[in-house]
Structure formats: structure tokens, C-alpha cells
Amino acid sequence: MLAYCGVVADDLFKALADPTRRTILDELAEKSGQTLFEICSRLSMKHQLGISRQAVSQHLAVLEAAGLVETRREGRYKFHDLNTAPLRQIAERWLVPDTSGPGKSAP
Amino acid sequence: MKIHLTSVFVDDQAKAERFYTEILGFVKKHDVPVGEKDRWLTVVSPDEPDGTELLLEPAGHPAVKTYQDALVEDGIPLAQFAVDDVKAEYERMRGLGVRFTQEPLEMGPVTTAVFDDTCGNLIQIATTPQ
Incomplete structure (x- = not known):
């Protein structure tokens, strides 16, 4: 179980380590359900990123492996959705125990 | 050189004619029978009747569907x-x-x-x- 979590965390941190991938997550947070074409348009027109469609596809594959992006087919179309659930692992990993509970009054 | 005609492949010309005229608001420019069932079917913008024509071309070639x-x-x-x-x-x-x-x-x-x-x-x- 610990090893499994380690693998998941590696994928997650790797996915978040790249600024272009973080920008893709920003754009999907603004609007979920985007086609590859819309993601490419946003990166080039809004962020002036000169990046090929193939490269964007590869970034999306890394984000999908980390569970941060999910793809959904609707008929002939394919849409990408943001899933922030894996980020909870990060917050929970270094969670500081709450010490300000009842029975401990401040001096 | 001018771009006077460009085309999109359509799976059904009658359906395409309805969509491109009734929904998009283009007007039919040419409609000439070609072969047994195909037509040379073009539309133009009502704002530019002499502008670029859009050919609604039958998607008969087997490669078209894969491409689309x-x-x-x-x-x-x-x-x-x-x-x-x-x-x-x-x-x-x-x-x-x-x-x-x-x-x-x-x-x-x-x-x-x-x-x-x-x-x-x-x-x-x-x-x-x-």
C-alpha cells in the first residue's frame, strides 16, 4: 500500500513539476470539458506558448496518468475534465495535527 | 491568384444544403448534377454573393471518414x-x-x-x- 502510494505520488509530483502542465490545469479549472483543440488554442492565444499539438497531447497523457485530468467521450467528441481529488494526497501527507483542541487553553 | 472556392466534405448533400442555408444562412450559388447522385453544390454568404464559394463535396472517398x-x-x-x-x-x-x-x-x-x-x-x- 505504501509502495503504491509512492508510485501515485511520483506521478502526481512529476505532473505538477512542469509550468505548461500547471497552465493546462489552470485553464481546465476555468472551464472543464475542453477538446484538445480548445486547450491548444488557449495555450497559444492566451499564454503565447509556442507548443505543438503533439506536445500538448503528451502533457495531457502525463496529467491523465496522475489522475489530474480525465477524458470523457461523448459521441464523436473527446473532452478533458479536471480532477483535483489527487491533490488531497499532498495536503494529507504533511498534515500537521490540530493541537488547538478543547482542553488545551492558551496560556 | 485568388481563393474563389474551398470545400468541406459532407456525408449527405441534401442535409448539408439544409444546414448551410437554413441554419447558417448561406445562399445556394451552384447546383449541378454530377454523375448518378452527386451534385456540384456551392453556397456563398448573402453579404458577398460574388465572394468565395463553399463547395459541399460528397464524402464518397473511403479515406474521408477516417480523416473527419x-x-x-x-x-x-x-x-x-x-x-x-x-x-x-x-x-x-x-x-x-x-x-x-x-x-x-x-x-x-x-x-x-x-x-x-x-x-x-x-x-x-x-x-x-x-
Whole structure:
């Protein structure tokens, strides 16, 4: 179980380590359900990123492996959705125990 | 040299004629029978009757469907038409049941949206910067 979590965390941190991938997550947070074409348009027109469609596809594959992006087919179309659930692992990993509970009054 | 004609492959010319005239508002320019069932079918913008013609070309070649499906899956439009107001067109067309794969998106001076022409293609509408 610990090893499994380690693998998941590696994928997650790797996915978040790249600024272009973080920008893709920003754009999907603004609007979920985007086609590859819309993601490419946003990166080039809004962020002036000169990046090929193939490269964007590869970034999306890394984000999908980390569970941060999910793809959904609707008929002939394919849409990408943001899933922030894996980020909870990060917050929970270094969670500081709450010490300000009842029975401990401040001096 | 001028671009006087460009084309999109359509899976059904009668359906395409209805969509491109009744929904998009283009007008028919040429309609000439070719072979047994195909037509040389072109439309133009009512604003530019002598402008570029769009040929609604029968998607008879076996490679066309593979090509169209691959582009549609990734949301890639085959043609771009200019409109005065993308959001207004989006509302108008959605009211007529048109499916959009990209809602109006403002990107600097340009606003775009992408819809399904029901004949196998995605088409982009855009406002051009003034």
C-alpha cells in the first residue's frame, strides 16, 4: 500500500513539476470539458506558448496518468475534465495535527 | 491568384444544403448534377454573393471518414467563418439545436466558438479584430 502510494505520488509530483502542465490545469479549472483543440488554442492565444499539438497531447497523457485530468467521450467528441481529488494526497501527507483542541487553553 | 472556392466534405448533400442555408444562412450559388447522385453544390454568404464559394463535396472517398473522425475527436475545425458577434451567433444557433464543442472563448482580440455541422465536420466561427 505504501509502495503504491509512492508510485501515485511520483506521478502526481512529476505532473505538477512542469509550468505548461500547471497552465493546462489552470485553464481546465476555468472551464472543464475542453477538446484538445480548445486547450491548444488557449495555450497559444492566451499564454503565447509556442507548443505543438503533439506536445500538448503528451502533457495531457502525463496529467491523465496522475489522475489530474480525465477524458470523457461523448459521441464523436473527446473532452478533458479536471480532477483535483489527487491533490488531497499532498495536503494529507504533511498534515500537521490540530493541537488547538478543547482542553488545551492558551496560556 | 485568388481563393474563389474551398470545400468541406459532407456525408449527405441534401442535409448539408439544409444546414448551410437554413441554419447558417448561406445562399445556394451552384447546383449541378454530377454523375448518378452527386451534385456540384456551392453556397456563398448573402453579404458577398460574388465572394468565395463553399463547395459541399460528397464524402464518397473511403479515406474521408477516417480523416473527419480523427479531427472531430480532437475538436479540430475544418473551416472558419467570420461573424460580427460570436456570442450572439452561439445563442442563436444553440436555439436551433446546433451542438457546440467549444463555447465562445475570448482570447485577446479574437473570440471563437466551434460547432458540429451535422455532416461530419467541426466549423469555427470567429470575430476578426477591428
